[in-house]
Amino acid sequence: MNAARAAIFGLSGPTPTPMERDFFRAADPWGFILFGRNVETPGQLSALCASLRDAVGRDAPILIDQEGGRVARLRGPVWREWPDVADHIAATPPGARDAMLRDRYRAIALELSACGVDVNCAPVLDVAAPDCHPFLTPRALGSDAETVARHGRAIREAMAGGGVSAVVKHIPGHGRARVDSHRELPVIEADIETLRAVDFAPFRANADAAMAMTGHLMLPAIDPDACATFSPAVIEVIRTEIGFDGLLMTDDLAMGAxxxxxxxxxxxxxxxxxxxxxxxxxxxxxxxAVAEAAPRLAGRARDRADAALAARPGRPETAPSMERADAR
Structure with a gap:
């Protein structure tokens, strides 16, 4: 059986067009990613996931960004609305924060898995610096590496309990970005010792994650010429110093960075x-164009992709109600 193509693709609307189905069948991407434009109701979402998997003839991973708060593709009144995670943490007594995050992300995972979505692009493991751009600060789990690492592990475990795999992001650390990488390329001026001690630390503590997503950012202390996603030197740091040997995907190639x-x-x-x-x-x-440039998975990349598939948690026996639940 041929390996899947080394790509994950989105689609234009709530159901694949005939042209999209033909393209997905021919291109055979490893997985798919969904956005708000693809989501209407639980029944529609379940049918969409089934249709995408049918197009490639296998149980392909289906990804989404469902952090809760401003980054959420499933919205009310059908699905539960949540505050931004930074606000939710701040409103919770310190001793109850890990439990809150476990409850929050297990609930999110149960809603996703009930509709066939099995990979959530969360948690954000970026340590928020004081001057971090506001596109990221409301999504951050903390401003110190130890807290972010602990919260990140709690979220990963909670989502697995809800039947959903995690993608940790944005490796090797986006928390010092002073511009939005959706629009332009951030340059992180920290020295390598600071990066190791702070930015890399939550990813190192979660290096056993099955999947991670790169950050589109420049790290001149490692590579002054290429952004992290395009830098062999930065990828080497991710693999060796951080110790992440799981499946490494890029952030969206269409971003302005x-x-x-x-x-x-x-x-x-x-x-x-x-x-x-x-x-x-x-x-x-x-x-x-991406499909033409991306080969089928082979070698270590295929091994990591297979391991990520094998690590997907099974769907829980109990699924959440599809009625709206108020944010906690």
Whole structure:
């Protein structure tokens, strides 16, 4: 059986068009990622997940960004609404925060798994610096490495208990970014000792995660010429100093932090050592270019992808009600 292509793709709407189904069948991506434009009701979402898996003829992973708060693709009144996680942590007594996060993310995972979504792009393990850009600070689990690491592990374990795998992000650490990488490339000026002690530490403590997502950022202390996603030197740090040997995917290739065509971006990321490229917009021409540039998984990348699939938790026997629940 052929290995899947080293890519994850989005799609344009709540159901695949005939052209999209034909493309997905031919391109055979490893998985899919969903956004708000793809989500309407629980029944529709379940049918969409089944349709995407049918298009590639296997139980492909289906990813989503469901952190709760401003980054959430499943919204009320159908699904539970949550405050931004930073606000939720701040409103919770210190001794109860780990338990709160476990309850929050198990509930999120149960809603996802009930509809067929089995991978959540969370937790955010970026340590928020005082001048971190506001696109990230409300999503941060803390401002010190030890707290972020502990909260991150609690979230991972809770989601697994709800039947959903975690993707830790944005490795090797996005918390010092003073610009939004959706629009431009952040440059992180910290020295290597500081990066090791703070930014890398939560990822090192969670290096047993099955999957991680790169941050699109420049780390001149490691590589002054290429952003992390395109940098063999940074990927080497992720693999050795941080110790992450799981499946490494890029953040969205369509983000403004990156330069070059879609095909060039995909090729550079894979050459640098990423295992998978992620393209989220559903733009057909760009997806075709990425598929042309991304080979089928092979070697260590295929081994890591297989391990990530094997590590997916089973769907819980009990599923949540689809009626709206108030945010806690």
């Amino acid at each position: 990156l330069s070059g065509t879609a095909a060039e971006r995909a090729a550079r990321a894979l050459k640098a050592g990423c295992d998978l490229v992620l393209h989220c917009t559903g733009d057909r021409a760009e997806m075709e």
